[in-house]
Amino acid sequence: MEPSGDWHDYRTYMYEALTKAANHFRVVLHGKPTFGWHDRSIGSKVSGKHEKHWLRVVSEKKWWAQGDWWEGNLVANKLKGIPKPYVIDVYEWEDGEIQLRAERMTFAEGQVCSPTQELRSRLELSDLWWSELRASLDTLSSWQTERTITGQEEVNRRFLVFYGDDVESEVTRWTTAHGDLHWANLMSPQLTILDWEGWGRAPAGYDAATLYCYSLLIPEVAERVYKTFEDILDTPEGALAQLYVITRLLRRIDKGDYMDLAGPLHRHARKLLARLS
Known part of the structure; x- marks a missing residue:
């Protein structure tokens, strides 16, 4: 068939x-x-x-x-x-x-944190879960590989299309990332990270930015994500990673996925752009 x-x-x-x-x-x-x-x-x-x-x-x-x-x-x-x-x-x-x-x-024991990539309900996760997630992404970020998730040319093009020509898009630091760190790829109560098809080099903070953007519909969880990765996200590098991830998710929205995430993503992008201006 x-x-x-x-x-x-x-x-x-x-x-x-x-x-x-x-x-x-x-x-x-x-x-x-x-x-x-x-x-x-x-x-x-x-x-x-x-x-x-x-x-x-x-x-x-x-x-x-x-x-x-x-x-x-x-x-x-x-x-x-x-x-x-x-x-x-x-x-x-x-x-x-x-x-x-x-x-x-x-086989990974437990259950996925969400049936959808974007989080749509409150989620109770232990402090240990969050600390293990942070430690895992820190370990991954230092791994050396020739695999790539995106490159500078694509970042430049996406920024030009979504934000115009007055936003700096040069990536100053690249690290290794999972590449698709959403809530349907994370398991609890014991942390397991699923779906490693697309891992590779990406702008520093890419995974933290991805998980944060996928959390925006549940502000309490989004706040916890930001707090866990604040030292990464609250930097010019982290802001650039978030802006790039927003372009990726908006492209998905244009194809019909998670439409109600569009407003929060645009509002967050405006805050980031104001901070970088």
């Missing part, structure tokens, strides 16, 4: 792909599967030989199924000192113009 434009058919296609991967790895699917952004991925708890793991399948057009992000989860196995899943095995196959990749991973 080829994926079509029909939402139900595509989910059926992805479930069949998940079943194919489970058969390949000789594991049994458990519970209701979860779908990723725009259903391009599907995942489920699995068991085999008295062990429980997580099985994830991602689909993409063959000409896009390459580069850093395609193998990001596997390459992230080298990262140490960060609570994250470990990829045990990989299986890839083709289906017409579609490339599919299955990754069998260690």
Whole structure:
């Protein structure tokens, strides 16, 4: 079955792909599967030989199924000192113009902090959780890699489009970041950071800026994020990272995602621009 434009058919296609991967790895699917952004991925708890793991399948057009992000989860196995899943095995196959990749991973206990990338309800997290998040991102930021999330040329273009030509867009410090640190990629009550497809070099403060912007609908949590990373966010470098992340989220809003986040993002951008002027 080829994926079509029909939402139900595509989910059926992805479930069949998940079943194919489970058969390949000789594991049994458990519970209701979860779908990723725009259903391009599907995942489920699995068991085999008295062990429980997580099985994830991602689909993409063959000409896009390459580069850093395609193998990001596997390459992230080298990262140490960060609570994250470990990829045990990989299986890839083709289906017409579609490339599919299955990754069998260690299972992370707990639950995701939010079913959506943006936070929409209050969240109670321990002080230990917050301190471990800060320590994990500090560890990650110093990791040396050739992988990139964005570059100076793209930052310049985004700033020109969204803020005009009177805003300084030069990135003075680059660090390694997760790249998609939203609330559906964080687990509690014990911290685990999921989805390492796109990690790489980015403007300093990129992850903290991303999580803060995704928290703006719940001011109490947004305040806690800012407090945790205040020494990063409350600097010119941190302001630039936030402004860049805002352009990324506004592009997503333009495609129909989290529309009610547009107002808070624009208001926050105006504050940042006023501070930098």
